[in-house]
Amino acid sequence: MTGTGGRRAAFREASGLRAASRRASGPRVRRLGLALVAAGLLAGCATGTTEADPGTPDAPSAASGTVAAPDPSRTPEGRTPDGTLLVADFGSDTVTFVDPGRGGSGEGGAPVASVKVGTAPYGLVVGEDGRAWVATAEGVAVVDTQQRTRLALIPYATESGPVTTGEYRGGGMGIALAPDGSRVYVGVNVPGEDGAVEVIDTATREVTGTAPVGMRPFDVDVSPDGREVYATDHDSFDVTAVDADTLKTRRMEVAPYGTEGGLGSWLKPHYAVVRPADGKLLLPFEGERLAVLDPHTGKVTIERMTANTHQHGATLAPDGTLLVVGTGPIGSDDEEPSLTVRAPDGTERVVPLEGPHEDVAVSADGGTAYVTGGFTRDGYWNGITVVDLDDEESEPVRLTAGNRPLGIAVL
Secondary structure: OOOOHHHHHHHHHHHHHHHHHHHHHOOOOOOHHHHHHHHHHOOHHHOOOOOOOOOOOOOOOOOOOOOEOOOHHHOOOOOOOOOOEEEEEOOOOEEEEEEOOHHHOOOOOEEEEEEEOOOOOOOEEEOOOOEEEEEOOOEEEEEEOOOOEEEEEEEOOOOOOOOOOOOOOOEEEEEEEOOOOOEEEEEEEOOOOOOEEEEEEOOOOEEEEEEEOOOOEEEEEEOOOOOEEEEEEHHHOEEEEEEOOOOOEEEEEOOOOOOOOHHHOOOOOOOOEEOOOOOOEEEEEOOOEEEEEOOOOOOEEEEEOOOOOEEEEEEEOOOOOEEEEEEEOOOOOOOOOEEEEEOOOOOEEEEEOOOOOOOEEEOOOOOEEEEEOOOOOOOOOOEEEEEEOOOOOOOOEEEEOEOOEEEEEEO
16 A cells, blocks of 8 residues: 555545546546545655655665675676666666576575766666666666666756755656667756757767656657657656657657546646557556557557556567556555556456565566566655566465666666
8 A cells, every 4th residue: 555544545535536426427537536635635656745845865665675685695796687677776776687596587686786876867778789878867868787886867957946855856757778779868857847859879878859848758669660769658647759860859648537637636647658569658547547559640549457556567468468557546445556467469368566676677578577666656665576487376476676776677
């Protein structure tokens, strides 16, 4: 469970109104009364009041537990083994390398090394050359994942205010690589204002261009052909498409529940994935609706989902299976945290998770999902949940690792 008792009680009251509305209207539809209450409370991932004040350490959480320090005796010598996990420690200034245990199962796994990258790292992406690009509050860190060292810290061209911590800090959020590895695209949050996507030349490690996008670019993705970049703009209910060559932009609203409630609404886009087969973006909402955005037309179609929980991180397995993290309830009729495993034909399996989670990565063979515990509201825990995607009878394995881990990649 996440959030405080007072906020949860208020959302239960609002959800009672929603339940009555559903009984009158048939199929389950989230009513905007909840969003309006959320606006009044300024709670959750919509506003900044659930975190510690900017510039202070992150608010403590009963779910956070202790931070597991890397074990020097387990630090790999020479080349970092394939399958090692890399997580961004949002509660610190490091990325942590994690041994995922026997056969990648989580059993016997542990953190093995950490590298300082900059304040409050959020998203990260790893290229075929083994370099990781990490979006921090200070700039984009470049990490050699083989030698486990920081090579550079590239400052942002966009002014995003003082370097702070917490969910609403300025600086980098979503980050992605061009298919050919020549450019990195990072979404820069400017608190209270529209953000930007900055382009970094991976050879020179310099910012070569900036494009305006919407508010709080949670996620950044690239089209399969590399011609467009997509920023998922959480607080402006849209996706900004950026032409990779000209940096011209166009905004496309993605709001299957509408935009009423504004910054106080829970019902906003968070993460997206690009489907390789047709280039469409898949954006999950509330375990109920999958918004499928055609970036060429701006048209959004809706498919049904079944987890019934607030959703954040998403990724695609090699076979096209969509994995979506359910962070937990925002109303009394919502379900607990989960991982949705959605086959290409739309059938779903929902795997219950213990406690809040944020983002997800999948093993190279598509058989294992790794879900980080560093949820961006005020609940989190310092670890990763490992889910066997091939064995539906297996129980998820919890692996202590990192300090409020958010972004994750499999090396």
